[in-house]
Amino acid sequence: MTTDASTNPNKALWEKGDFTRIAESMRDSGEALVATLGITEGAKVLDVGCGDGTTALPAAQLGADVLGVDIASNLVAAGNARAQSAGLTNVRFQEGDASDLRDLEDDSFDLVVSMFGAMFAPRPLDVAKELVRVTRPGGRIVMGNWIPNDPTLVAQILKTSAAYSPPPPEGFVSPMTWGVEDEVTARFTAAGVPEENISFELDTYMFNFAGTPPELVGEFKAYYGPTMNAFEAAAADGREDELLAELEELFTAQNTTPGGDTTSIPATFMRVTVTV
Ligand SMILES: C[S@@+](CC[C@H](N)C(=O)[O-])C[C@H]1O[C@@H](n2cnc3c(N)ncnc32)[C@H](O)[C@@H]1O
Numbered sequence: 001m002t003t004d005a006s007t008n009p010n011k012a013l014w015e016k017g018d019f020t021r022i023a024e025s026m027r028d029s030g031e032a033l034v035a036t037l038g039i040t041e042g043a044k045v046l047d048v049g050c051g052d053g054t055t056a057l058p059a060a061q062l063g064a065d066v067l068g069v070d071i072a073s074n075l076v077a078a079g080n081a082r083a084q085s086a087g088l089t090n091v092r093f094q095e096g097d098a099s100d101l102r103d104l105e106d107d108s109f110d111l112v113v114s115m116f117g118a119m120f121a122p123r124p125l126d127v128a129k130e131l132v133r134v135t136r137p138g139g140r141i142v143m144g145n146w147i148p149n150d151p152t153l154v155a156q157i158l159k160t161s162a163a164y165s166p167p168p169p170e171g172f173v174s175p176m177t178w179g180v181e182d183e184v185t186a187r188f189t190a191a192g193v194p195e196e197n198i199s200f201e202l203d204t205y206m207f208n209f210a211g212t213p214p215e216l217v218g219e220f221k222a223y224y225g226p227t228m229n230a231f232e233a234a235a236a237d238g239r240e241d242e243l244l245a246e247l248e249e250l251f252t253a254q255n256t257t258p259g260g261d262t263t264s265i266p267a268t269f270m271r272v273t274v275t276v
Contacts, residue, residue: 020075043064148177
């Protein structure tokens with residue numbers, strides 16, 4: 001299913017930049033995460049909000065039959081190009097919306113993964129329902145979700161970006177609610193999953209970048225939709241320098257590389273596992 005960015009702000013946000021520029025700093029963690037998923041040869045895997053394949057490609061490299069679905073057409077194209085240049089024929093990417101996976105059949109995947117992807121879709125109750133619908137009975141859903149008010153990198157970038165952006169429209173449900181256990185449990189139980197089949201664990205992604213922390217801020221400013229919007233709103237208020245300084249201080253303070261010539265920043269997330 002394709003939608004039009006001019007009428008879909010969710011799609012427009014992610015097509016605005018080029019998430020590949022950010023994803024390049026997340027490849028090591030994507031691969032490490034996939035190695036923990038118990039993927040076996042021929043397993044049917046769906047990656048929702050897959051971006052350009054940070055987790056989809058490693059899953060295919062382990063022999064799974066992988067479909068990546070993302071709302072952003074530029075990232076779908078980037079994923080297919082990356083798969084082709086890696087010589088992988090068992091992974092493909094197509095456009096779709098996590099809130100309405102109408103092109104996918106019921107019970108068709110052994111494993112549904114969504115690392116910081118489905119959390120950004122509108123209508124979270126529909127998202128949970130759709131993830132459950134396409135997973136076969138006995139299959140699993142694994143989500144990685146950023147956590148509201150967490151002190152580490154991404155939660156803080158999103159919090160700072162929101163503070164400089166115009167208020168969201170009425171009725172908007174924050175993506176960060178996917179990092180709250182009770183909310184996630186309510187969504188999956190409403191989709192028919194028994195509560196005891198839902199578990200939570202804190203996990204960490206590393207952002208590894210060959211430049212300095214302020215240079216990594218530059219990548220977010222130029223290519224990461226939520227930060228790009230925050231800079232536009234800040235510029236309109238004459239507060240662009242303030243936002244830049246705040247983010248540079250955040251990235252520099254969280255960098256764990258001695259000397260700071262390169263960047264290595266851990267970010268905590270909520271790993272949600274649901275057995276359907
Ligand atoms: C932070 S990126 C993560 C991408 C990828 N999972 C990764 O780990 O690199 C968020 C992704 O979710 C996608 N996304 C946002 N809203 C979506 C929706 N409603 N349906 C499907 N994908 C969506 C974006 O286009 C983007 O690729």
